[in-house]
Amino acid sequence: MSTNFFEQQATAKKSTTWLLVMFCLATVAIVVTVTVVVAIAVSATPGDPNAPAAYGEAQSPWPLAILAGVGTLLLILGGSFFKILALRAGGGASVAESLGGVRLYPNTTDLSERRLLNVVEEMSIASGVPVPPVFLLKDEAGINAFAAGYSPSDAVLGITRGALEQLTRDELQGVLAHEFSHILNGDMRIGIRVMGVLYGILLMGFVGQLIFRTVAYGGRSRSNEKGGNNAVMVILLIGVALIVLGFVGTFLGNLIKAAISRQRERLADASGVQFTRNPAGLAGALKRIGAAQAGSQLQAPNAAQASHILFAEGVWKNMSGLWSSHPPLAERIRALDPSWDGVYPAAGSNARLIASELSAAGALPRSSHKTSRAFSHTSPLAAGFAEGSTSRSAANEVPLPVVDRAIEHVGKPTQAHVDYASGLWPLLPDSVISAVREPYAARAVVLALLLNRDATIRTQQFHALSGSIERDVVRLITQLAPHIDALDTRVRLPLVDLALPALTSLSPPQYRQFITAFRTLAAADGQLDLFEWVLSQIVIRHLQPHYDKAHPPSSGRLRLERLSEPCAVVLSAIAHAGNSDEKAQHAFAAAAAVLPHVSLTLLARPAAGLPQLRQALNAIAQATSHAQGRLVDACAASISADGHATIEEVELLRGISDLLGCPMPPLLVDQG
Amino acid sequence: MSWVIVLAVVVGVVLLIAMYAASIYNQLVSLKNRFANAFSQVEVQLKRRYDLIPNLVETAKGYMAHERDTFEAVVNARNAAMSGLQQASANPGDAAAMQALSGAEQGLSGALGRLFALAEAYPDLKANQNMMQLSEEITSTENKVSFARQAYNDAVTAYNTYRQSFPPVIFAGMFGHSTDAELLRFDSEAIAEAPKVSFN
Numbered sequence: 001m002s003t004n005f006f007e008q009q010a011t012a013k014k015s016t017t018w019l020l021v022m023f024c025l026a027t028v029a030i031v032v033t034v035t036v037v038v039a040i041a042v043s044a045t046p047g048d049p050n051a052p053a054a055y056g057e058a059q060s061p062w063p064l065a066i067l068a069g070v071g072t073l074l075l076i077l078g079g080s081f082f083k084i085l086a087l088r089a090g091g092g093a094s095v096a097e098s099l100g101g102v103r104l105y106p107n108t109t110d111l112s113e114r115r116l117l118n119v120v121e122e123m124s125i126a127s128g129v130p131v132p133p134v135f136l137l138k139d140e141a142g143i144n145a146f147a148a149g150y151s152p153s154d155a156v157l158g159i160t161r162g163a164l165e166q167l168t169r170d171e172l173q174g175v176l177a178h179e180f181s182h183i184l185n186g187d188m189r190i191g192i193r194v195m196g197v198l199y200g201i202l203l204m205g206f207v208g209q210l211i212f213r214t215v216a217y218g219g220r221s222r223s224n225e226k227g228g229n230n231a232v233m234v235i236l237l238i239g240v241a242l243i244v245l246g247f248v249g250t251f252l253g254n255l256i257k258a259a260i261s262r263q264r265e266r267l268a269d270a271s272g273v274q275f276t277r278n279p280a281g282l283a284g285a286l287k288r289i290g291a292a293q294a295g296s297q298l299q300a301p302n303a304a305q306a307s308h309i310l311f312a313e314g315v316w317k318n319m320s321g322l323w324s325s326h327p328p329l330a331e332r333i334r335a336l337d338p339s340w341d342g343v344y345p346a347a348g349s350n351a352r353l354i355a356s357e358l359s360a361a362g363a364l365p366r367s368s369h370k371t372s373r374a375f376s377h378t379s380p381l382a383a384g385f386a387e388g389s390t391s392r393s394a395a396n397e398v399p400l401p402v403v404d405r406a407i408e409h410v411g412k413p414t415q416a417h418v419d420y421a422s423g424l425w426p427l428l429p430d431s432v433i434s435a436v437r438e439p440y441a442a443r444a445v446v447l448a449l450l451l452n453r454d455a456t457i458r459t460q461q462f463h464a465l466s467g468s469i470e471r472d473v474v475r476l477i478t479q480l481a482p483h484i485d486a487l488d489t490r491v492r493l494p495l496v497d498l499a500l501p502a503l504t505s506l507s508p509p510q511y512r513q514f515i516t517a518f519r520t521l522a523a524a525d526g527q528l529d530l531f532e533w534v535l536s537q538i539v540i541r542h543l544q545p546h547y548d549k550a551h552p553p554s555s556g557r558l559r560l561e562r563l564s565e566p567c568a569v570v571l572s573a574i575a576h577a578g579n580s581d582e583k584a585q586h587a588f589a590a591a592a593a594v595l596p597h598v599s600l601t602l603l604a605r606p607a608a609g610l611p612q613l614r615q616a617l618n619a620i621a622q623a624t625s626h627a628q629g630r631l632v633d634a635c636a637a638s639i640s641a642d643g644h645a646t647i648e649e650v651e652l653l654r655g656i657s658d659l660l661g662c663p664m665p666p667l668l669v670d671q672g
Numbered sequence: 673m674s675w676v677i678v679l680a681v682v683v684g685v686v687l688l689i690a691m692y693a694a695s696i697y698n699q700l701v702s703l704k705n706r707f708a709n710a711f712s713q714v715e716v717q718l719k720r721r722y723d724l725i726p727n728l729v730e731t732a733k734g735y736m737a738h739e740r741d742t743f744e745a746v747v748n749a750r751n752a753a754m755s756g757l758q759q760a761s762a763n764p765g766d767a768a769a770m771q772a773l774s775g776a777e778q779g780l781s782g783a784l785g786r787l788f789a790l791a792e793a794y795p796d797l798k799a800n801q802n803m804m805q806l807s808e809e810i811t812s813t814e815n816k817v818s819f820a821r822q823a824y825n826d827a828v829t830a831y832n833t834y835r836q837s838f839p840p841v842i843f844a845g846m847f848g849h850s851t852d853a854e855l856l857r858f859d860s861e862a863i864a865e866a867p868k869v870s871f872n
Contacts, residue, residue: 071680075687082691090702097705098698105713109720203687211683235679439713440819472815505713507826510819 006410006629006662015190015260022256023197027076030204030245034238035069041237068238075207080200087192091545092149092156093133095309099146099300101135101158106437106501111358112164119173120157121498123180125424126417127275128410128654128663130500130542132157132183136164137300143167143289144296145311147179147188152663154545155183163311166292167285168353173418174281175311178272182309184411184663185271187264191309194260198253205246212239254323261308261325269332277415283336286312290329291344402667403645406653407633413665420666427491429483435476436495442502443469443514444476448484449492449535450521450528451477457525464524469517489647490666493654496535503539504546511547515540530577531648533610534655537617541659556622560598560630563623566616567631568600570656572608574638577652581605583642590641594634617659628660696840700849703834704765707827707853711764714824714856717817718757718777724813725750725784728806732787735797742787749780765828765853777858784810821856828853 042061087095093103104113106121117134124131129152137144140160149155157179167175182188215235273279289296289312296312297303303314308325326332333340409417425433435441447465452458466474487495506514522528522536560567575587588602620628635656639649650667657664729743736742756776760769788807791797798804832852835844844850 067677067680071684079691086695086698090698094698094702097702102712103709105716107716109716207683207687210686211679214683215679438816439823440816470815472812505710505823507710507823508830509826510823 006626010624010626015263019190019193019197019256019260023080023253026201026249026252027073030076030201030249031069031073033245034072034241035065037241038068038234038238039065041234064234072204072242075204076200078200079203080196083199084192084196087195088150091154092147092188093135093154093546095148095306096135096146096156096158098302099158099298099306100137100139101156102138103505104134104136105439105505106131106498107434107439115169115358116159116164116172119169119176122418122421123173123176123275123413124497125421125494126665127180127184127413128497128658128665129155129180129183130497130538133501133504134159136161137298140298140300142295142297142314143285143292143312144298144314145175145179146306146309147182148191148306148309149183149188150192151189151545151661152183153542155188160298162292163285165354166288166348166350168350169357170278170281171285171288171350172281173276174272174278174283175285177275178268178282178311180413181268181271181275182264185264185267187268188309190260190264194257194308198250198257201246201249201253205243205250208239208242208244208246210239211235212243215239257308258323258325262327265326265332266335269335271412273336275413275415276418279336283333283340286329286333286336287340287344288347288350290333291347291349398645398647398650398667400640400643400645403636403640403650403653406636406650406657406664406667407629407662409667410629410632410657410662410664416668417665420668421494424491424494427488428495432480432483432487432495435480436499437502439502439505440473441476441480442499443506443517444473444480445484446496446499446503446539447473447517447521448477448480449495450518450525450532451481451484452525453485461521461524464520465517468520469513473517489651492531492535493538493651493658496538499539500542503543508547511543515543528610530573530610531652531655533613534652534659537614538655538658557624558622558627560595560623560627563620563627564598564600566619567595567598567634568603569608569612569616570620570631571600571634571638572603573613574635574652574656575602576605576608578649579642587638587641591634591638594637595630620660625661628662632657632660632662632664692839693843696843697847699834700831700840700844700847703827703831704849704853707824707831708764710820710824710827711761711856713820714817715757715761717813717820718753721810721813721817722750722754722757724806724810725780728787728803728810731800731802731806732791732797735794735800736790739787739790742783742790746780746783746787749776749783752776753780764824765831767851767854770854770856774857781858818858821858825855828855 039061042064104117106117108114108117113136120134121131132147132149132152132155135156135158137158137160141162142160143163143166145157145159145163147155147157157176159175163172163175215232269282272282276282296310296314298310298314303310307314310325312329313324313326330342432445436445447469451461462474462478465477503511503514518536518539522533525532528536571588571591572584575584575591579587585602588600592598592600620631623631632653635653639645639653654664654666725746729746732739733743753773753776756769756773760766760773763769791803834840835849835852
């Protein structure tokens with residue numbers, strides 16, 4: 001198993017490519033078969049006696065056969081593209097809704113929902129992706145979960161009521177780590193393509209039935225026409241051929257789908273355990289599935305279609321393992337817990353633990369889990385927080401080896417990162433936490449992050465703002481501003497991630513009003529610093545897919561060598577940030593050394609301004625994910641060129657990395 | 673052979689219509705889910721508001737011992753609104769449930785308004801720290817309620833507009849989306865909508 005995020009992305013891409021090749025081969029085979037069948041059928045039937053002689057004997061079977069072939073081709077491709085587009089446009093939310101999911105809001109007062117959302121928030125911050133919207137399948141008693149969407153920005157998590165009620169916090173964490181791995185490994189994109197491809201073949205079979213029925217029914221009324229009879233036979237044959245091929249195609253397609261799905265599930269189990277370093281949690285959840293009466297089954301009628309995105313087998317199957325979308329339960333448990341004796345725990349045997357976790361969550365909403373964890377890590381970073389308040393200069397430094405190896409952790413969060421994430425809570429005042437979970441007030445939090453420290457500019461900003469958003473929100477920003485100003489740099493990026501679930505529950509008109517206010521505020525600043533700008537871009541990047549049907553570009557195929565100009569802009573902007581011109585030269589040179597094959601020259605400060613940077617980042621979206629990773633690596637080299645890296649610089653690195661689609665976990669002091 | 677082409681065209685057209693109808697169906701379902709989900713945010717906020725009221729009554733009771741009727745009216749109105757909310761959350765968008773909820777909410781606002789008006793006469797109560805905090809919280813919750821309600825109404829409007837537009841209107845009835853969802857209006861808009869002016 002590979003441990004590198006970029007390799008993982010590449011593998012995911014390869015298996016999609018493989019899938020598409022298989023699909024193309026299947027389509028070609030089907031089209032050729034249809035053409036040949038039609039050609040044989042036409043030449044086997046005697047010519048039309050009523051037709052003019054010249055037309056009768058010499059009639060070639062090929063025009064009709066080719067027509068049928070082209071029709072089939074259009075049908076399959078059209079159906080697939082239609083389905084893929086529909087799935088992409090709807091995003092993860094529409095998949096969750098089609099399974100009967102109800103959106104859970106971050107301001108919920110229900111304790112078990114709160115516990116779940118706490119786990120989700122921590123894992124998001126730990127992996128550096130936006131906190132996804134969570135959907136609860138209220139009517140499902142089985143234990144199951146899923147991740148859906150096209151990219152981390154529009155990903156959603158779904159979980160059944162059974163899982164919410166019957167799993168302990170560690171087990172929930174195991175399940176969610178598995179789902180986060182799907183998000184980070186790029187499995188959701190594969191899922192959407194698989195669904196689309198199968199739909200095309202399915203549609204062909206459906207059309208075959210349609211033709212067969214229409215002709216078999218309509219043909220009877222036509223049977224008095226002698227010539228028509230032959231044609232009817234031909235059409236019937238085409239119909240039957242389409243039905244048979246559709247059946248065989250779906251059959252084989254499901255085999256391929258199941259094989260890919262099983263492989264991705266094994267991988268998600270493995271990377272989920274890497275994430276939590278707690279195989280017992282995931283294994284425990286799988287054992288609960290084995291123990292529970294309802295197992296992992298879903299009642300929703302659409303469950304079969306979504307079977308490959310679920311945590312565990314969602315539809316009951318009385319078939320051999322070849323068709324299972326998941327490896328057998330016992331095999332998955334044994335992989336995590338080799339000493340397992342094959343006996344499932346009694347259902348409900350963890351009820352007391354869950355109850356105590358929930359009551360603890362009620363008493364101590366934020367750090368409750370610390371007491372309930374089966375094992376606890378004393379993270380060196382937690383000590384770092386304490387130090388930070390006393391000796392700031394020491395805590396403000398991040399050791400260079402950590403920065404140099406930052407890239408290795410992209411998409412590969414660990415338990416230490418989760419501990420870090422839960423360690424961030426005490427740095428956030430209660431008023432900010434409750435505000436950021438409230439759709440109404442989350443706007444104020446995000447806007448307050450964009451306020452300039454300079455009092456005059458800030459007054460201008462408030463002035464500009466008063467026209468574009470409700471007065472009460474402006475008042476709320478004024479109240480929150482002192483708290484936000486005092487925030488540690490390390491929590492600014494996580495705060496943006498935390499605000500996203502609340503912000504994505506705005507209605508489209510509310511969203512547009514918010515974005516207008518957001519842009520107004522940024523414009524009134526006149527000179528956003530690079531980190532504030534990056535934060536604002538992150539907000540837009542992750543919000544847009546929910547409203548504008550714009551997709552954050554998935555990585556493309558270009559190599560960095562062909563993107564030397566945009567790379568130079570990004571690296572120059574970073575080199576200039578907080579550096580004198582002389583030092584910038586040095587920082588840029590260090591970055592250029594990481595990319596020896598790209599011709600890079602340091603641009604002057606104005607040529608690497610924010611508008612240029614935006615264009616550059618858009619251009620780099622066309623690069624392969626591996627290339628983007630190398631660029632992030634070069635950025636890291638740039639910030640550590642002067643012999644030290646501050647937390648501000650490191651958070652900037654994480655922000656840029658996010659904008660390049662490489663979710664970078666927080667950099668931990670002890671990880672070098 | 674010519675009618676083979678006719679048949680192919682017919683099949684193609686039927687197929688296109690079927691796919692189009694399927695996409696309309698999906699869109700209707702997803703718009704409906706969206707406003708139902710938006711309603712659950714209204715529910716969160718209203719519940720919070722209802723949870724604050726007993727505290728408010730408890731605090732005020734100590735100062736306004738003689739206003740028992742007002743307290744009773746507030747508590748009753750709150751309970752009525754609670755049950756209205758329960759029914760509304762069971763089927764959001766249902767006209768009767770939405771109107772019942774908005775009626776109950778107006779009753780509650782009226783009762784609360786009377787309580788606050790009476791409280792004006794009790795300077796000690798007004799100066800009470802707890803009371804000030806509670807009334808501040810109630811006000812800010814009201815802002816959140818109206819924000820969530822706006823989101824719900826936007827979602828309902830999107831659903832209704834789509835449902836009534838052509839061509840979805842042809843299929844909407846067939847797919848079980850034959851009635852408009854009901855907007856949620858509270859007092860202020862009700863007044864703005866039907867001003868009762870008399871010139872006698």
